[in-house]
């Protein structure tokens with residue numbers, strides 16, 4: 001991983017747009033002759049968007065860079081290079097074909113891992129590695145699992161990631177971050193407290209909230225895009241259903257996958273399954289040597 005500064009435009013004149021996120025635009029580009037995805041973050045926009053939530057130690061883009069630099073795993077998106085100019089910061093990322101969200105919607109029909117168990121295992125293995133490296137992701141969702149042409153799934157987008165203690169806990173002093181429809185019940189309760197009383201300087205959360213979010217991603221992957229806590233009223237009611245434990249596990253037809261997802265989205269973080277347990281349960285079904 002390298003960092004450079006300079007005026008030379010890193011993005012071609014008419015670049016191919018790959019997607020847009022809350023913090024930046026992603027274009028196709030090249031790095032050392034290899035096709036890459038370049039995520040361009042506008043420094044000013046980022047600061048306005050994040051002004052109430054800046055960590056005392058670093059902003060999100062700095063965090064994304066620092067955290068990604070340390071990670072090297074087949075199921076975690078690789079950061080090759082960072083370039084900085086007056087207005088933007090550019091992340092040169094491993095190029096992927098689509099997201100799990102695209103696959104679920106049917107807009108991506110390219111190469112995938114050979115079986116559902118392989119896909120689930122790859123996602124669990126990437127997240128487990130991130131946790132083992134002492135980080136919590138905090139924004140696991142179907143659009144943050146990318147599909148590489150080699151039929152490999154990769155966890156991406158480290159803008160909200162943070163260091164954890166050895167036991168997997170982390171401070172909420174910079175606020176609760178992430179995507180609400182993937183929040184665990186304990187995070188939703190803390191978010192309600194935060195809305196009433198302000199930022200919870202002394203509260204802590206734990207990597208098990210990432211496991212809950214990945215359980216929701218597993219569910220949507222296995223049901224082609226459904227959310228376990230959505231009902232006929234639409235996605236607006238997902239948080240209320242999470243708090244009431246109203247989920248539709250029966251939509252997963254395979255009993256093993258149903259029990260794994262049930263364990264991952266358990267309401268109680270203490271009894272929620274660990275990723276080690278998830279990987280162990282999937283092992284007999286794997287067709288690939290992971």
Ligand SMILES: Nc1ncnc2c1ncn2[C@@H]1O[C@H](COP(=O)(O)OP(=O)(O)OP(=O)(O)O)[C@@H](O)[C@H]1O
Nearest residue numbers: 018019020021022023026037093094095096143157
């Ligand atoms: N490495 C990549 N290769 C190919 N496409 C990518 C890559 N990274 C991101 N994209 C595309 O760009 C989109 C935006 O990605 P980005 O990480 O900026 O935001 P997001 O995670 O989708 O949203 P948000 O940041 O709002 O949570 C993705 O949904 C995906 O379609």
